[in-house]
Amino acid sequence: MNFPILTIATFLPLMGAIWLLFINKGKEEKIRRIALVTAIGSFIISLPLFFNFNLNTHEFQFVEKVPWIKEFGISYYVGIDGISLFLFLLTSFLTVISILASWTIKDRIKEYMISMLVLETGMLGVFISLDLFLFFVFWEVMLIPMYLLIGVWGGPRRVYAAIKFFIYTMAGSVLMLVAIISLYYMNYKATGEYTFDLVKIYELDIPMGAQFWLFLAFFFAFAIKVPMFPFHTWLPDAHVEAPTAASVILAGVLLKMGTYGFVRFSLPLFP
Numbered sequence: 001m002n003f004p005i006l007t008i009a010t011f012l013p014l015m016g017a018i019w020l021l022f023i024n025k026g027k028e029e030k031i032r033r034i035a036l037v038t039a040i041g042s043f044i045i046s047l048p049l050f051f052n053f054n055l056n057t058h059e060f061q062f063v064e065k066v067p068w069i070k071e072f073g074i075s076y077y078v079g080i081d082g083i084s085l086f087l088f089l090l091t092s093f094l095t096v097i098s099i100l101a102s103w104t105i106k107d108r109i110k111e112y113m114i115s116m117l118v119l120e121t122g123m124l125g126v127f128i129s130l131d132l133f134l135f136f137v138f139w140e141v142m143l144i145p146m147y148l149l150i151g152v153w154g155g156p157r158r159v160y161a162a163i164k165f166f167i168y169t170m171a172g173s174v175l176m177l178v179a180i181i182s183l184y185y186m187n188y189k190a191t192g193e194y195t196f197d198l199v200k201i202y203e204l205d206i207p208m209g210a211q212f213w214l215f216l217a218f219f220f221a222f223a224i225k226v227p228m229f230p231f232h233t234w235l236p237d238a239h240v241e242a243p244t245a246a247s248v249i250l251a252g253v254l255l256k257m258g259t260y261g262f263v264r265f266s267l268p269l270f271p
Contacts, residue, residue, distance in 0.1 A: 006062050006078050009046040009092065010124040013038055017117035020110055028109045035113035036099050039120065043092040053085055060130060060199075068134070073184075073194035077131040083263055084127040087256060091127065094252045095120040098245035105153065105243070112153060116245065119145035123253050127260065132180045132196040136173075139257075143169055146246065146254065154241040161234075161241035168234040172221035179217035183269070186210070202268055215270035222266065225258030 016038030023031055060079030068076045105112055125138030151162030183201055188194050190204055224231045239247055
């Protein structure tokens with residue numbers, strides 16, 4: 001299947017968000033409909049992933065790989081397997097539900113829907129990234145729209161909850177970035193190739209001492225997102241203060257990303 005289905009399903013919400021930038025704020029009904037149609041479109045486009053998925057192989061499917069920043073060995077490299085397939089479909093479906101649940105929101109509806117659509121692109125991108133740098137970009141793309149959804153449209157203590165969510169997540173991201181860069185240079189020392197290609201990095205023979213520290217860095221990033229004790233204290237505030245739709249996304253998708261990170265990165269890379 002040569003159709004770039006993953007790219008289209010992932011970036012269609014971002015295109016919808018860009019379209020909304022040019023819509024007059026007063027046209028609230030039009031804004032809602034564009035956001036909903038965009039989310040539904042992304043979900044429908046992603047359905048063939050399920051019906052055409054080959055259950056008889058462990059390899060990544062629907063793979064797309066294009067050089068992005070050649071000088072640093074960064075590629076736009078995406079694909080799915082049995083781990084990410086259902087999470088990808090769940091994300092696109094729950095975004096549709098979340099937008100429907102937001103239909104009665106009146107305050108800054110344009111900015112709200114843009115945040116929802118950008119968030120969807122970030123979430124979908126996390127589940128399909130096979131390049132560590134690309135994964136980190138999508139991981140960070142999720143942070144700002146969720147911060148805004150909690151901080152602008154949340155409850156009475158929304159600012160406190162949003163800042164707490166931001167600080168926790170950013171702290172984990174910094175550690176993960178250090179680990180990703182370390183893997184990048186370790187791969188160069190071992191193979192002479194600069195690359196963030198996850199499939200190639202899987203093959204690295206990482207010394208036990210380095211494995212411990214790298215695992216710890218990824219652990220903090222993913223444990224915060226799960227969240228695991230004692231990194232869970234941001235969650236009660238975020239859930240209580242977030243608007244209904246953001247809580248749906250938070251519980252249905254974002255918290256699962258931590259577990260996904262452990263399964264996709266931590267366990268295979270640092271056994």
